[in-house]
Amino acid sequence: MALKTPPLFFTLSLLSLLSLAFFYWNSSTNSAPPSNHRITLSSRQESINVYMSPLPRSLNYGLLEKYWALNSDSRLGSEVDREIRKTLLPEDFGKHLPYPENPIIKQYSAEYWILGDLLAPEEVKRESFARRIFDYRKADVIFVPFFATLSAELQLVINKSVFRKRVEENEDYKRQRMVIDTVKRSEAWQKSGGRDHVFVLTDPVAMWHVKDEIAPAVLLVVDFGGWYRLDSKSSSENSSGSMIHHTQVSLLKDVIVPYSFLLPKLHISENQKRPTLLYFKGAKHRHRGGLVREKLWDLLIDEPGVIIEEGFPNATGKEQSIKGMRTSEFCLHPAGDTPTSCRLFDAIQSLCIPVIVSDNIELPFEGMVDYSEFSVFVAVSDALRPNWLVGHLRNYSDKQKDRYRKNMVKVQQIFEYENGFPGGVGPAPVDGAVNHIWRKVHEKLPMIKEAIVRERRKPPGASVPLRCHCV
């Protein structure tokens, strides 16, 4: 079902990207720069050269236009976007559109901020780690500017029933095919087999239909939750019990990126007494893998000092979370339907010490951030012992907790995506998430180069079984 993409389309999309960059430049000269650009990266000598695949605007900002033009979205959490829709002006379409505020979508906004940083004119982003290159042969990696999360979420709004089907009515599927067919036809992909291509797949259902085709590439994901299950299903007959075969994702080639946090940052100077010991808000029942959560819920619900509550993804729920996370010493982070969630990053912004009960969790920027300096890691088996968890947490002295909180202050900015510029086009906060993501990708360059060389020497017709990367 490959869609024909005339070369004119590419030219137009490039032009529209350029004009977007121009708009940004003009508007930014009139407004004060955001305040979070204090600390400078040690030097700009170290950077990553990024070429952008020429995709039509309909696959990124065009999707935002589609989203904001919707007139019915009755899904949970969409109230706030209904209000924003009323305030958008016709001239906003085509330039300064925000990313959705619906928490279900906003938590996955990495795609918007990464592209916005790449599109900012070079002269204003001297401190961004990614440097945009216009000749793919001089680039370290090829970034594919597809808003895969927004594409999937739009389809779920417009017609959920065809989401998993490869049919004409599934616009998300058609867009996935268009992206894949376009990049696979390019010289850049043919030279590398896609290993130096970078896709943002924050939503676990993003690019669902073409996961196997993009498997060689560098995938930016919030965790491997969905992938493990698919993988272990396909190899279950021969699998040795709990062994997970990851043939499509691996910490070696992929990068774990943070969710976008949804709660406002609490400054340490605003920190007040925290009368509650442990706080958790969320759904008790999750469709997959939430067994631990349910058992913990039953164990903790009647414990003194513990607040566990169901929440809604609307303004009431947000107020509830802000209050809960700012008045509690510890915030519980059990495995839900995915190993991670934006709750962890909300806890950090609220200076609530995370208690992570999830035996094999992948976290963003490990090696750059040591989570054990400000989080409590608890084995699932211990957490499920009656009264154990509360006793364990009560054993932390005030001094220890203060030290954890001070350490947390140092990492708050690392998870910041927003750059404060209209339309999201502008340099990313210097010490924020986008620059850390590119640093992580940069660390993988030697391995990517090696893999490309290995791939190239293979004689035609050679068949190599999919391998498990055991890390």
Ligand SMILES: *[C@@H]1O[C@H](CO)[C@@H](O)[C@H](O)[C@H]1NC(C)=O
């Ligand atoms: C750029 O800004 C100037 C001064 O604020 C304004 O007069 C001009 O119309 C703007 N140009 C564009 C293309 O927005």
Ligand SMILES: *[C@@H]1O[C@H](CO)[C@@H](O)[C@H](O)[C@H]1NC(C)=O
């Ligand atoms: C969704 O697509 C299916 C298959 O084409 C169609 O039968 C159904 O009416 C569509 N639903 C909506 C709400 O458009």
Ligand SMILES: *[C@@H]1O[C@H](CO)[C@@H](O)[C@H](O)[C@H]1NC(C)=O
């Ligand atoms: C399991 O292993 C056997 C022999 O090694 C092989 O023939 C079969 O295709 C494998 N099945 C799956 C589902 O991988």
Ligand SMILES: *[C@@H]1O[C@H](CO)[C@@H](O)[C@H](O)[C@H]1NC(C)=O
């Ligand atoms: C949020 O949702 C809950 C449950 O549907 C409802 O009771 C509450 O009034 C809602 N709050 C707002 C601000 O819409």
Ligand SMILES: *[C@@H]1O[C@H](CO)[C@@H](O)[C@H](O)[C@H]1NC(C)=O
């Ligand atoms: C808490 O500390 C006491 C005294 O040091 C110790 O006996 C107990 O095992 C600790 N409890 C937990 C759950 O770590």
